[in-house]
Each structure stands twice: as structure tokens, then as C-alpha cells.
Amino acid sequence: MKRHMIVLLILSLFLTGCWDKRELNELAITVAMGIDKVEDEFQLTAQVVVPSEVSMKQSSGRSPVTLFQAKGETVYEALRKMTISSPRKIYPGHLRMLVIGEELAQEGIGESLELLSRDWELRSDFYVVVAKDKTAAEILNVSTPIESIPANKMFNTLKTSENSWSATKGITLDDLISDLISDGQNPVLSGIYITGNEESGSSKQNVESITPSAQILYDYLAVFNKDKLVGWLTERESIGYNYITNSIKTTVTSVSCPEKGKASIEVIQFKSDMKGKINKGEPEVDVNIQVEGNVGSVECHINLKEPVTIEELEKIYEKEVKESIDQTIETAQKQYKTDIFGFGQAIHRSNPKTWKKIKEQWDEKFTDMVVNVEVDLKLRRTGTVNKSFLKSLQE
Amino acid sequence: MMRNIKINSNQFLVLVIFFTIGTSILEVPSALADKTNQDAWITAIIGTGIGLLVIWFFTWIALWFPTLTYIQITEKIFGKWIGRVASLIFISLPLLYTSSLLFQSGNFLNTHMMPYTPMVALNILMVGILVMGVYLGLETIARSAEILFAFFFLAFFVFVLLIAPEIRIENVQPVFEVNLKNMLQSSLFLVITSSVNAIVILMIFPAFLNKVKQARRSFLIGNLIGGIVIIIITFLSVSVLGADKTANEIFPSFELAKRISTGDFIERIEVLMASLWIISLYFKMILYFYATVFGIAQVLNLKDYRPLTMPLGLIVMVLSLVIYPNVVYKQDMNITTEYSFSLIVGIFIPLLLALIYGIRKKSLKKELNSSK
Amino acid sequence: MLKVIGILLVAAVIWRVEVPSLLQKNYKKELVVFLLFLSIGVGLGIVQALGKPIPNPMDFLTFIFNPLNDTFFR
The missing domain is CATH 3.30.300.210 (Nutrient germinant receptor protein C, domain 3)
Structure with missing residues (x-):
């Protein structure tokens, strides 16, 4: 009897690994995030994958991603607040893109990046870009051909153009922060913008024609002084x-x-x-x-x-x-x-x-x-x- | 001095064929079509004919002393010191051309298949098998040539068969438009790359052949077969691609392979065909490299040539990266400096050799008899 | 720098393969010639790896043969 108890106790030790368990169906996998400043508050936009639409077997023709939005006085607050509209908890571990609105960039990006560098769920291998003439939310609201998940399209486009054309530069959060804090080096970021009719950009019809009516494009580099956007290079x-x-x-x-x-x-x-x-x-x-x-x-x-x-x-x-x-x-x-x-x-x-x-x-x-x-x-x-x-x- | 290495005349035949085809298969059509347009294939025939005369001349020299290599013959006839100088000049030719061919193999892959791979990486691999081949010795080289020969000719046969439907006979008309003088001038490229440079083969002929009389025939027949392959390739290039396109292409025969499309089924096989040129390039290169290593060992009277193989591989490797800064420079060198160099080493010095041999014939014979 | 180390490693391997057997057979002259060529090779390799220009033997030949080239081949 005593022996059995010990075995049970030892086995229960393994259960501690389940304390923080989160199953895949409880997570909202976020692939892109946008940060804007709206009336002194941070507005956070998350592009979340709809799992049933990206699976090969059955898709009902709905959009493969969806957007959730929330405002808060800090980025972290906004992130948690998002659960008021999202059925699952936002999980940023697979983040590919972080889009920063131009207005926010002009005021300074330092504060908003602080959470992202601190949060344990984030990996720092995603690219950071600046939305040119637009808010980040608008950029994330465009559907894309070839890569059905817009965040992947943005990620791969940047990577390809960086490798074979070299007028853009893919900068990860790590690079950005080390540029920000080091003396004698100020950061640059690639710009991103939309051409065409962005009204129809968010619907799935956008990608059903050969030429999408709205397209996401990269612009050239945004120049920063410390953490403030000061202008653009040609x-x-x-x-x-x-x-x-x-x-x-x-x-x-x-x-x-x-x-x-x-x-x-x-x-x-x-x-x-x-x-x-x-x-x-x-x-x-x-x-x-x-x-x-x-x-x-x-x-x-x-x-x-x-x-x-x-x-x-x-x-x-x-x-x-x-x-x-x-x-x-x-x-x-x-x-x-x-x-x-x-x-x-x-x-x-x-x-x-x-x-x-x-x-x-x-x-x-x-x-x-x-x-x-x-x-x-x-x-x-x-x-x-x-x-x-x-x-x-x-x- | 060395172990008693002997190869038979069949193996020798195969080596000579590979040497003759060598780089010519890639470059000759373009060089010939540049000046003689649609008559390039006639020029190739003329070039092969002259080439055979050159080879006959070489065998004639080599057979004065059937047991000696070219370097030993030079030293015998010119005397020790002048002979050594002549030998060193002779060795610098295969040394330089090994690097040149190494550049070519890297350049070919860089141009058509792997543009972003640094040439160093491609050349290191090539030098690897080059050094390995020479290290293992002449017999190994000869035997592997025999084995790959079967594959080579099978692939070549398939190649010709598949491209034949694309021939437009209008492309080679009018025949004989170019005058003979231009043809002779253009054919020099083929004569030099395929035949004059074959002087390096005198490092193995006749000293390392078991039946010298047969080997002489193999030398001539090998050169002829190689020449025929070049004539066929040139004819195909001009008749399929047209004279202007052939002249403009850097590697016309590769372009030719791209045209293969039989029944919408056998197509895009140019990379498979590229193995043709890589094989022939390799054997030409290895003969140059063997002549370099073996030649140096002989001039310096070493007991074994093999310790020199790897250090020379390193040197050749570095040279291959510096001798041609770009392809345009290379093509210019091919028809100027390399002409002069090959002609001096391959024609002028041997002629001088023949002259002095004629004068010293009697005393040399006496010396040879007394030493026996 | 990495390239230089690579070349030295290659040289070390070549040394390891050749030198013991040369010593064993007591081939003195061969050893000297071997070392000469090895050092030339390593030297050229290092200069090339460091990106310094190496004189091109082809330019040298062109210089010698220029009169010949000009009369016959241009």
C-alpha cells in the first residue's frame, strides 16, 4: 500500500508540467500586430489566423485571417483587453510582422516596444515596419493573393526584396532595439503602404480578380532620430x-x-x-x-x-x-x-x-x-x- | 626513375579523344562562326586536317627516342642546361592551362547553372578530383577514361539524335561563301586548342605505352575522332542556332542542348548534357595537370612525382582565380596571348628541336649506343 | 581570417600526408621541392584570401608576346 502511494506521488510530480497548459484550440494565433496612437491611447490591432480556413481539407471560403482591435493606455493593457472581442487568448508566439502607424512613429516608438521586448511569449524574429501615410490597422486590413495569410505575404515579400533588390531592409525587433540603445547609430525601418482601393481591400473579393484592387507594397526606408520618425529616403x-x-x-x-x-x-x-x-x-x-x-x-x-x-x-x-x-x-x-x-x-x-x-x-x-x-x-x-x-x- | 607504368593503346586512344574534344566542344563553334559564319563547319574540317599534320609531326619527334618523355628528349638534344630552360618553358604551358581550364569549368557552371555560388567553391571540388586522379597515377586515369568513354559516346549519340530534327539546312547556306584565307585563319583556334596543345601528351607518349607503333596510330586516330566530334558539334550549332547566334553565344553547344525538345516529352535535359562537357573538360585538365606535376618532377630529377601533386593543386587553384579577371578578358587572351604561347611552345621549340637533332644526329646515336 | 585558417588547415593535412613517408624513405631532395611548392601555394592562397592582388601571369605573358600578338593576331 505504502509502495503504491509513493508511486502515485511520484507520478503526480509530472503533472506540474500541465499547470500552464494551453491547448491549441484555446489560442488565437496572431501573425501580425499593428500599433497606432488614437487620442492618447494605444490602439492595438491583431491579425489572427482562422484555423479552419487554413487547413487543407475543409475551408468554407471565409477569410483565412480576422482582426481584433482594442485600445488601452498601455500596449499591454490593450493586448489583454482584446479578449473582450476575441473568443481565445491572443498568442503572439508566431508573430511575423509588427506594423507601426506613421503617427505613432513620429511621436516615438520606444514605449510601445517595451512590452514586446519584455513579454515572454514573443520571439524577436519578426520584422518591424512603418505604415506610410496610413494607420497600422488599415495595412492589416488588406487581403493578399498567393500567400493567403497577409502577414506571411508581408514577411516573405520583405525577405525576397531584401535579398534580390536591396532597396528595403528587413529589421527584426532585436536589430531595432540594439540600434535604438546604442550610441552613434540611429535606426531605419522599411515603410509599407497600400495602393488601390482599400475599401474593397479587406474583403475576400480583393484576391479573386487577377489584379487585386488593393495591394500591399513596400516603400523605401524610414529614417529615425532616436525613436522618432523624421523622414523617408528615396x-x-x-x-x-x-x-x-x-x-x-x-x-x-x-x-x-x-x-x-x-x-x-x-x-x-x-x-x-x-x-x-x-x-x-x-x-x-x-x-x-x-x-x-x-x-x-x-x-x-x-x-x-x-x-x-x-x-x-x-x-x-x-x-x-x-x-x-x-x-x-x-x-x-x-x-x-x-x-x-x-x-x-x-x-x-x-x-x-x-x-x-x-x-x-x-x-x-x-x-x-x-x-x-x-x-x-x-x-x-x-x-x-x-x-x-x-x-x-x-x- | 618511376615505377614501370604502362597503358595500352586503346586507353591511350580514349585519352587522346578526350583531349581533342576537351574545351573545344564548348567554345570552338563560337570562335569559328565569328569570322566564317555559316561556313564554320568547313573551317572545322580544315582545322582538323591541319591538326592531324601537327600530331604527325609530334609523333615523329617522339619516336626518335621511344623510351623517353618529351622533357628527356629536350634535355638530350639541347644539352643539359638549355634543355632545362626549354623544359621549364614547356612546363609553364600545362601549368597555366590547367588553371585556365579550371576557370572554364567554374565559369561554365557559374554562367549556366549556379550564378551565385562563388567560383572558389566550384573550383575546390574540381581540384579535389584532379589531385586525386593524378595522385592515383596514369593507369587509373586511363582506366576511368575508358569507363566514362562509353557513357560519353552514348550521351553524345543521343544528343545528336535528339537535336537532329531541329536542323534548318538554310542556316548553313550558302556554302563556301567565305574565302579560304579567312577559313585558314579562323581554323587556327581549333588547331591550337585541339592539336598544338597536345604536345603535353608527349609526356606519356611513347614512354608509357606498351606498344609504340600501335600507339602512334591511336594518337592520329584519336585526334581524328575528336576532330569529327567537333565538326559535328559545329555543324549542329550553326545549322540549328544560325551563324550569328552561334558566334554570339559564349557556350553555343549548351545553348544547343537547350533546344532539344522531342515530342514535348524529352526536353530540358541540357543539364544532363552538361556532363558531356564536364567529362571531356576533366580529362583534358587532368592530362595538363599530370604533365605539369610529372614534368616538374622530371626536370628536377625527383624519384617520385606524387608529393608535388597536392601543393601544385593549391597553386593551380589560386591561379585559376586570378588569371582571368573576367570572361571578356579571357576571350581576348584566348585568341592573342595564348595563341602566341601555344605556338612558341608547341611549334617553334619542337621545330628547333628537329633542326638541332638533324645536326647532332650522329653524335647522339653514338652516345645512345655506347650507353647501352 | 577564416579563409586563412582554412588554407593553413589544408596545408597541415597535406604536410601530414606527405612528410612522414618522405622522411621514412629518406627522400631529401623531394622533401625540399615539396616544401618549396607547398609554401608557394600557401603563400599565394593566403594573399588571395586576404583580397590582395596577385600579379597575373597572363599579363606577364601578354607583355612578352605583345609584338607577336600585334603582328599576327589583331
Whole structure:
């Protein structure tokens, strides 16, 4: 008898694992969240998967996701309050996207991120983006083709465009927070916006036509000063930003031919190196960019059988890319006055002592510091053909 | 000095065929069609003919001393010191061309299949099997060539059969539009890549062959068969793709394989066909590499060549990454500097050799007899 | 840096494979030549891995053969 009791007691020990049990059918799996500021309150929007619609076997044609919304004085309050409309508890463990409304971003994103960095259920591998000209709720309210869950579409679009076009940048919560707290580096975030008729965007009919009437698109980078949105970069500047910060994987850049016309260079290998130094007491940064590329297309009349042509193209590319990088730096220095590139950190790494002295006035120092940009392109291949057929077209 | 390695004349035949086809299968159609347009295939025939003469010349030299390699012959005829200098110049050719071919294999895969894989990664794999082959020795190379030969010709036969329906005979008309002088000039590319560079084969012929007389026939027949393959490929390229497209493509025969579409069923098999060029490229490369390693060992009078294989593999690997900064440069080098280099090493020095041999014939014979 | 370590590792493996048997057979000359080529290979490899330019032998040949190239092949 005594033996049996002991066995029972030991077995019951395993039950402690069930204390915090939550079954799948008690959870509202949230894939995207939006935070806006409405009348001094945080408005939280959660995009939640409807499990019966994403299962392969039986779907009744309803939308695969649904939105819940709640307001509160803090984000956490709003999150819990959501249960007044949601039948299940919001579970953010599978979060892919966090969308921040533009208005909130202008006021500062720090407070709203605090909960997200503290909450144990969240993994920090989701992307953070800023809704351009819109509230976050409006962005989350658009249905999308191909990926039936809009959050997945946003996630994958950002990932793909970051890898193969490089005018956007996928920034996770971790990256964002480390940019926010570190001296000498201010964050950027990708922007997201809607084109077309957003009224019909939320219904399922939106994805039933070949061209959806409302579409979610990425815009270029949003520039922050500390945690406040101060402006937007253009497309060219966004690419320039990614050039400087070594965040290009592959991209295509068009360059002008020696005579009229355009050619495009496909970047296949990319490396950019940032080194800080102190020159006569003033901080300086060298940016050294090494690119390997192929000739992607030739829309002009050049003779690709001559090695000289390749050298010429390399020179033009180097010059044009350097120009657009210089332009980006100037925009950051003169227009927005915020060090989004992490030049301050580069100085910090190379000259820690001087950095301590200039740290306080870094914002002023940054605006008129010297940045030496060097671009080195090596063209390797010309695709599957050498001479362009346009050449014979001309003759 | 070395173990007694012997390969038979059939194995030698296969090696010569692979050497002749080598890179030519990928590049010759484009190079020939550039100047001679639709007559490229006639140029290929002319090139093969001249190539056979060159090979005959090589065998003639080699058979003066049927037990010696080319390096030993050079030293015998030129004397020790001038001979060594000539030998070093000779060895630099296969050394350079091993890296060149290594670049080609990486470049081919980079262009058509794996654009974002760094070439280093592709080349490391290739160098791996290259070093392995040379390390295992000539017999192993010859036997594996024999085995892969069957596959090669089966695939080639299927390839020709499948692409044949796409032939547009209008593409090769009018025949003989280009004058003979242009043809001779263009055919130089084929003569050099397939035949003049075959001087490196004199490192195994006739010293490592068991029946020298038969081997001489194998050398000539191998070159002829290889040449025929090139002629067929060139003809197919021009007649299927058209002369201009052939000239513009970097790898016309791969483009050719993309055109295969039989009954909407057998199509998209170009990657399978790519194994054709990889095999022939590999054996050409390995013959170059073997000549390099073995040649260095012989010039320095080493007892074993194998310790040098891996260090030279490393050198060749690095060279393959630096010798051609880009493909345009490569194509330019192919028809200028490499022409000169091949002609100096493959024609000029052997001619000099023949001249001096003629003068010193008697004393050399006496020396040979007295040493016996 | 990782690449340099990789090359040194490869060199170490080559060393491990070749040197003991060379010593055993008492092949002195072979050992010297082996070491010479190994160090050339490792040296070139490291320079390449660090991204420094290596003189191109093809440029050297082009320099030598330029007169020949110009008269015949251009």
C-alpha cells in the first residue's frame, strides 16, 4: 500500500508540467500586430489566423485571417483587453510582422516596444515596419493573393526584396532595439503602404480578380532620430544606405553607357567595410565597398568583346554608385541630421578614447564629418552571350 | 626513375579523344562562326586536317627516342642546361592551362547553372578530383577514361539524335561563301586548342605505352575522332542556332542542348548534357595537370612525382582565380596571348628541336649506343 | 581570417600526408621541392584570401608576346 502511494506521488510530480497548459484550440494565433496612437491611447490591432480556413481539407471560403482591435493606455493593457472581442487568448508566439502607424512613429516608438521586448511569449524574429501615410490597422486590413495569410505575404515579400533588390531592409525587433540603445547609430525601418482601393481591400473579393484592387507594397526606408520618425529616403538613397551598411546580398543597378543608353550590372557578391578614424582631431569614416558583378543587360551599343569596354563599365559603375552613396550621406547629414549608418559606432570601435569626448555632441559632429567612399567593382561574366544582338541591329 | 607504368593503346586512344574534344566542344563553334559564319563547319574540317599534320609531326619527334618523355628528349638534344630552360618553358604551358581550364569549368557552371555560388567553391571540388586522379597515377586515369568513354559516346549519340530534327539546312547556306584565307585563319583556334596543345601528351607518349607503333596510330586516330566530334558539334550549332547566334553565344553547344525538345516529352535535359562537357573538360585538365606535376618532377630529377601533386593543386587553384579577371578578358587572351604561347611552345621549340637533332644526329646515336 | 585558417588547415593535412613517408624513405631532395611548392601555394592562397592582388601571369605573358600578338593576331 505504502509502495503504491509513493508511486502515485511520484507520478503526480509530472503533472506540474500541465499547470500552464494551453491547448491549441484555446489560442488565437496572431501573425501580425499593428500599433497606432488614437487620442492618447494605444490602439492595438491583431491579425489572427482562422484555423479552419487554413487547413487543407475543409475551408468554407471565409477569410483565412480576422482582426481584433482594442485600445488601452498601455500596449499591454490593450493586448489583454482584446479578449473582450476575441473568443481565445491572443498568442503572439508566431508573430511575423509588427506594423507601426506613421503617427505613432513620429511621436516615438520606444514605449510601445517595451512590452514586446519584455513579454515572454514573443520571439524577436519578426520584422518591424512603418505604415506610410496610413494607420497600422488599415495595412492589416488588406487581403493578399498567393500567400493567403497577409502577414506571411508581408514577411516573405520583405525577405525576397531584401535579398534580390536591396532597396528595403528587413529589421527584426532585436536589430531595432540594439540600434535604438546604442550610441552613434540611429535606426531605419522599411515603410509599407497600400495602393488601390482599400475599401474593397479587406474583403475576400480583393484576391479573386487577377489584379487585386488593393495591394500591399513596400516603400523605401524610414529614417529615425532616436525613436522618432523624421523622414523617408528615396529609392536610390535606400539602396545607397544598404551599400554603406553592408546589407546588400544581390541587386541590379543600371548604369549609363559611355555613349547614350543604359546597361545593367547584376551584383553577385558584395562586401562593404566601414572604418572610423580621427584626422586632426575630427572624426572621419572610410567606407570601402567591394563588388563583384556580371553584365546583366546591355541596352546600348558597346562592344563587349573588348576588355577595354569592361573596364569602362566598371569605372562608370564605380562613379555612379559613389555619387548615389554620397547623396545618401548628404541627405542624412543635412536634411535629417541623424546618423543612421552607425558611423559613430565605427569611431567608437576604432578610437574609444576620442569617442568618449565627442559622444555628447555626436549629432553636431555627424552633420559635418568627412566620409570617404571608395567603390571597387569587378565584372566577371557577361551572361550567356558576349556581343549584344543590338550591336548587329544597328549595323 | 618511376615505377614501370604502362597503358595500352586503346586507353591511350580514349585519352587522346578526350583531349581533342576537351574545351573545344564548348567554345570552338563560337570562335569559328565569328569570322566564317555559316561556313564554320568547313573551317572545322580544315582545322582538323591541319591538326592531324601537327600530331604527325609530334609523333615523329617522339619516336626518335621511344623510351623517353618529351622533357628527356629536350634535355638530350639541347644539352643539359638549355634543355632545362626549354623544359621549364614547356612546363609553364600545362601549368597555366590547367588553371585556365579550371576557370572554364567554374565559369561554365557559374554562367549556366549556379550564378551565385562563388567560383572558389566550384573550383575546390574540381581540384579535389584532379589531385586525386593524378595522385592515383596514369593507369587509373586511363582506366576511368575508358569507363566514362562509353557513357560519353552514348550521351553524345543521343544528343545528336535528339537535336537532329531541329536542323534548318538554310542556316548553313550558302556554302563556301567565305574565302579560304579567312577559313585558314579562323581554323587556327581549333588547331591550337585541339592539336598544338597536345604536345603535353608527349609526356606519356611513347614512354608509357606498351606498344609504340600501335600507339602512334591511336594518337592520329584519336585526334581524328575528336576532330569529327567537333565538326559535328559545329555543324549542329550553326545549322540549328544560325551563324550569328552561334558566334554570339559564349557556350553555343549548351545553348544547343537547350533546344532539344522531342515530342514535348524529352526536353530540358541540357543539364544532363552538361556532363558531356564536364567529362571531356576533366580529362583534358587532368592530362595538363599530370604533365605539369610529372614534368616538374622530371626536370628536377625527383624519384617520385606524387608529393608535388597536392601543393601544385593549391597553386593551380589560386591561379585559376586570378588569371582571368573576367570572361571578356579571357576571350581576348584566348585568341592573342595564348595563341602566341601555344605556338612558341608547341611549334617553334619542337621545330628547333628537329633542326638541332638533324645536326647532332650522329653524335647522339653514338652516345645512345655506347650507353647501352 | 577564416579563409586563412582554412588554407593553413589544408596545408597541415597535406604536410601530414606527405612528410612522414618522405622522411621514412629518406627522400631529401623531394622533401625540399615539396616544401618549396607547398609554401608557394600557401603563400599565394593566403594573399588571395586576404583580397590582395596577385600579379597575373597572363599579363606577364601578354607583355612578352605583345609584338607577336600585334603582328599576327589583331
